[in-house]
Amino acid sequence: MTTTDLPATVRLTQYAHGGGCACKIPPGELEEMVADLAPPPGEDLVVGVGDDAAVVRVRGGLAVIATADFFTPVVDDAYTFGRIAATNALSDVYAMGGTPLVAVNLLGWPREVLPPELAREVLRGGADAAAAAGCHLGGGHSIDDPEPKYGMAVTGTGDPERLLRNDAAVAGVPITLTKPLGLGVLNNRHKSTGEVFEEAVAVMTTLNAASSQAALAAGARCATDVTGFGLLGHLHEIARASGVTAVVDAAAVPYVDGARESLAAGFVPGGSRRNLEWVRPTLDADGVDEDELVLLADAQTSGGLLVAGEVPGYPVVGEFTPARGGVTVAVR
Known part of the structure; x- marks a missing residue:
């Protein structure tokens, strides 16, 4: 066949x-x-x-x-x-x-x-x-x-001396994201309707090889990939392990085309909402719309790298700051 x-x-x-x-x-x-x-x-x-x-x-x-x-x-x-x-x-x-x-x-x-x-x-x-x-x-x-x-x-x-670890973030460095978010809501819509989102497929099938090499070349020592725990969840893990607070500039975060429209239409994976509830006790997001937070917590599949440090060619979406009490992630 x-x-x-x-x-x-x-x-x-x-x-x-x-x-x-x-x-x-x-x-x-x-x-x-x-x-x-x-x-x-x-x-x-x-x-x-x-x-x-x-x-x-x-x-x-x-x-x-x-x-x-x-x-x-x-x-x-x-x-x-x-x-x-x-x-x-x-x-x-x-x-x-x-x-x-x-x-x-x-x-x-x-x-x-x-x-x-x-x-x-x-x-x-x-x-x-x-x-x-x-x-x-x-x-x-x-x-x-x-x-x-x-x-x-x-x-x-x-090289054991040049690893990208998730417990090595330091205050004063920017946060770089190498792929757009929104894959979870688009995949949920695909499952429900059969619609195919070519940009989402292209993002999910792009290897993180180039961004990993670029992060190392830029001197980064802390990174993780954004997958099922969403951007907020993975930032929470880094901040907690590193003893810092991650401050996210929501307006700077890129999304795959159609993600916001799919969220508005109700196509939200259960995992995305669970991610948000997991980080909420240590989240400072006063005044931030709930839908925005759901997107930031959206469960990604084959997402990009989240890097402590500026990586040329990729967007900066926030910064790590000294620890703020019990806050691991703040959204502005």
Whole structure:
């Protein structure tokens, strides 16, 4: 069966209860789940729980970066879903300042419901994303699953002394965002209506390789990628871990075309609202419209990098300031 022979009526998003990174376990619940389960970082385990990937020092200037990421379909097209999921998994290595070396597939498939040809298209999309990253792809693991799921476990390398960590922000530096927001509400609209948003797809399939390299070249030492916890959630994590406050200039934050209109039409993932409720106890946003806050908390899939420092060519959306009491994030 060729690609053109695949069923045109199959909408992958209808076979999953959530979509993309919006289907993550809520951040507060996840923190309670993993509390005290992992040993603290040491001489060789440079980064453990709490960042985008684990980092182990091998020798001198060489470290191994390991991560895994998978989720349910965020778009209906199988090939595009594979590309997005793989791009998202590779992003965790870039978010640490590393280079992906080898990946293996993680596939869950309802084999009695969806044809294997569609699964092949998902895997083909993942393979193309890995090839674009110059990352080897070597097999993986699959299971029979009630919902389609796909992602990758990725191993990369980096310099343990030049990592991009989420606990290294300092007061007085700007906040840079390398991709626009709004992917969550647009993906939710796609799931509900079948409308395709080409700009959103282009954003989600763009590797964070160039922005990671640019951040390192600019001297940055703190970054994360913006995924399921939204901009506010990931800023909250950085600020809390670094002992600073993140101040966001809401007017400076870029959005994918159609995001605001989709929010106004009610297409908001449950994960986005959960993100906002998670950060609200330490959020200073007096006078800021609730819809604006929902967009800032919107659960992204394969979003950009959030960097402590100015990265040429990308918009500055705020700054880190000295800690303000119990406030981790302020929106102006």
